[in-house]
Amino acid sequence: MSEVSYDALRAQAAKRDSEDELSAKRAEFELDDTVYLDGNSLGALPTVVQERVADVISRQWGQLRIRSWEESGWWTAPERIGDRIAPLVGAAPGQIVVGDSTSVNVFKALVAAVRMARDSGEGRDEIVVDATTFPTDGYIAQSAARMTGCTLVPVAPGEVHGVLGPRTAVVLLNHADYRTGRLHDLPALTAAVHDAGALVVWDLCHTAGALPVGLDEHGVDLAVGCTYKYLNGGPGSPAYLYVRADLQARFDSPLPGWNSHAEPFGMRPEFEAADGAVRGRVGTPDILSMLALDAALDVWDGVSIEAVRAKSLALTDFFVECVAAYVPEGRVEVITPAAHEQRGSQVALRCEDAGDVMRRLVEHGVVGDFRAPDVLRFGFTPLYVGFADVERAAGVLARTLGETGTGTGIAG
Ligand SMILES: Cc1ncc(COP(=O)(O)O)c(C=O)c1O
Numbered sequence: 001m002s003e004v005s006y007d008a009l010r011a012q013a014a015k016r017d018s019e020d021e022l023s024a025k026r027a028e029f030e031l032d033d034t035v036y037l038d039g040n041s042l043g044a045l046p047t048v049v050q051e052r053v054a055d056v057i058s059r060q061w062g063q064l065r066i067r068s069w070e071e072s073g074w075w076t077a078p079e080r081i082g083d084r085i086a087p088l089v090g091a092a093p094g095q096i097v098v099g100d101s102t103s104v105n106v107f108k109a110l111v112a113a114v115r116m117a118r119d120s121g122e123g124r125d126e127i128v129v130d131a132t133t134f135p136t137d138g139y140i141a142q143s144a145a146r147m148t149g150c151t152l153v154p155v156a157p158g159e160v161h162g163v164l165g166p167r168t169a170v171v172l173l174n175h176a177d178y179r180t181g182r183l184h185d186l187p188a189l190t191a192a193v194h195d196a197g198a199l200v201v202w203d204l205c206h207t208a209g210a211l212p213v214g215l216d217e218h219g220v221d222l223a224v225g226c227t228y229k230y231l232n233g234g235p236g237s238p239a240y241l242y243v244r245a246d247l248q249a250r251f252d253s254p255l256p257g258w259n260s261h262a263e264p265f266g267m268r269p270e271f272e273a274a275d276g277a278v279r280g281r282v283g284t285p286d287i288l289s290m291l292a293l294d295a296a297l298d299v300w301d302g303v304s305i306e307a308v309r310a311k312s313l314a315l316t317d318f319f320v321e322c323v324a325a326y327v328p329e330g331r332v333e334v335i336t337p338a339a340h341e342q343r344g345s346q347v348a349l350r351c352e353d354a355g356d357v358m359r360r361l362v363e364h365g366v367v368g369d370f371r372a373p374d375v376l377r378f379g380f381t382p383l384y385v386g387f388a389d390v391e392r393a394a395g396v397l398a399r400t401l402g403e404t405g406t407g408t409g410i411a412g
Pocket residue numbers: 101102103104134136137174178203205206226239
């Protein structure tokens with residue numbers, strides 16, 4: 001690798017940053033000199049959140065106290081904030097409720113989907129689950145299968161077509177693989193599941209806020225996702241549940257709480273489900289986290305998800321290009337697909353001593369993460385990551401690899 005290539009890639013980065021229509025967004029986040037490539041695990045803090053949460057605590061809670069359920073809009077926050085997430089995932093209003101964790105929403109969605117599939121009168125008794133899933137979805141699917149008397153069919157997303165049939169009740173899939181960053185074909189898989197007469201639940205944790213999802217357009221039945229990654233809602237911010245409008249009347253939640261009751265303050269012993277997205281609620285909403293998320297969503301004002309996707313692909317392409325230029329051949333293996341239609345917003349590199357390499361990268365100001373046993377993960381959040389960050393990260397990676405393991409590395 002000659003100095004000329006360094007110069008060329010740095011010049012390219014500077015030019016791209018200067019032409020980037022999203023570059024001004026970075027100023028809306030609390031960031032420092034660190035190259036933060038872990039927004040696919042915990043998004044950075046949007047500055048606006050601090051003063052808004054301070055107001056929620058000091059005025060809404062501190063002064064208005066219980067009046068805030070009405071006067072500060074606390075009671076309706078789960079659906080109101082759901083409607084703010086809706087355009088980012090291609091959903092019309094009235095179909096998303098915010099609350100609980102992704103794990104809990106996976107449970108609600110799966111069991112409700114099995115119940116709906118059985119309502120249609122056929123003997124559907126199989127839950128198909130992504131065998132490469134983030135573990136929590138797999139654990140919940142195992143439990144949901146036991147509870148509903150279904151058989152669990154774990155299969156890689158690419159092989160889903162082969163197992164679909166008259167016994168399939170529901171298919172649970174991750175839109176992007178958390179480890180490799182592979183993007184699965186949501187339109188085609190949704191259509192295939194529907195052709196088999198079953199329902200599909202998509203986990204959007206790694207795609208919401210990173211690329212267009214098109215829930216309504218593709219006729220998705222149910223979807224869940226977290227808000228602390230590309231939506232920057234903060235640690236433990238509440239997740240969301242999407243139930244397509246025409247399925248809501250049949251959505252029979254396995255966790256019917258007083259918040260999903262048609263008349264919550266009637267305090268009646270019999271459960272009667274509310275209409276609409278409210279039906280996906282359980283108990284009292286986690287207001288502090290929810291309103292932090294509400295404030296964090298302000299950064300999306302005026303941003304198109306298509307522009308975010310275009311920049312995300314440019315960033316990940318550029319990272320792969322810089323890694324290929326700077327890192328000695330064979331030292332790392334790119335396990336994220338090269339094809340754009342198969343790539344989320346992260347690049348994963350396989351590397352023998354990945355845990356040690358990531359620890360050193362973090363020490364040198366490049367924050368990604370390590371996933372066992374041998375994966376370096378780098379997430380690219382287009383709202384605050386720039387092309388110069390990408391070039392710098394690849395340079396630091398090359399130097400770090402030179403300090404560890406068997407590679408020679410290079411200077412940058
Ligand atoms: C694909 C996926 N699903 C679910 C989760 C877990 O969600 P939660 O901890 O909100 O239940 C994560 C990450 O934590 C994830 O990456």
